[in-house]
Amino acid sequence: MRTRLVVLSLLLTSGSFLFVRCSEKKKTTRPASVDTALAQALEPPVGIPEGTGTGSNDMSRTTGVKGWRYEKTKDKAGAPVFKASINGTNLLQFDYPYAGGSTATLTIRQGTGEPQVYIDVTKGQFNRSFQEGKARIQADANPPVTYTLSAAANGRANIIFIDGAGRLIRQLKTARSLQVQIQFAGQPTRSIEFSTSGLQWKR
Numbered sequence: 001m002r003t004r005l006v007v008l009s010l011l012l013t014s015g016s017f018l019f020v021r022c023s024e025k026k027k028t029t030r031p032a033s034v035d036t037a038l039a040q041a042l043e044p045p046v047g048i049p050e051g052t053g054t055g056s057n058d059m060s061r062t063t064g065v066k067g068w069r070y071e072k073t074k075d076k077a078g079a080p081v082f083k084a085s086i087n088g089t090n091l092l093q094f095d096y097p098y099a100g101g102s103t104a105t106l107t108i109r110q111g112t113g114e115p116q117v118y119i120d121v122t123k124g125q126f127n128r129s130f131q132e133g134k135a136r137i138q139a140d141a142n143p144p145v146t147y148t149l150s151a152a153a154n155g156r157a158n159i160i161f162i163d164g165a166g167r168l169i170r171q172l173k174t175a176r177s178l179q180v181q182i183q184f185a186g187q188p189t190r191s192i193e194f195s196t197s198g199l200q201w202k203r
Helices: 002-028 032-042 165-174
Strands: 063-065 068-074 080-087 104-110 116-121 134-139 145-151 159-162 178-182 190-194
Touching: 104 165, 104 178, 104 190, 116 165, 134 159, 134 165, 159 165
Parallel strands: none
Antiparallel strands: 063 068, 068 080, 080 104, 104 116, 116 159, 134 145, 134 178, 145 159, 178 190
16 A cells, blocks of 8 residues: 555656646747747837938939929039929920820039030920021010020930020029920920929029
């Protein structure tokens, strides 16, 4: 009888020991994925330094001020190039194959050389007789002024440069509106209207 009690006691003690060991293993063994998820939840994400990407110090970012969009880029030599652009307020309508409405954009560009002013359209082509090309430009209620035109050096027909850019820029700095009458290839003379008030151009 005493022998049975001893054996039973040993069995109970061994069972308790095994149960404790198994419980400890369950507590100390955790899947790696759970540990990783917990660490990611507790540790804050790394921040992006200011001035990178689309931050406020990215100088190629385009901003808008009273209709004008300002941009600063660099030319192939690394020199700064400044631009101010504004879209026309009226949509130009052309015949096929340029039907569907065309937006004109007036741009002032200043690099290392003389300033430039040009107009480009999303659809359509300017008259190719650039040597004789002219545009009548009226600022506000002032008398219209005739400007000669020059072609783009890369041969693009949807862009035209206005000669005498310095004079036109001086007008744009104070003008509230600008009306440009210009000839397009195979089309009657068209009038492009720009709301030019608020230009900030100190060059």
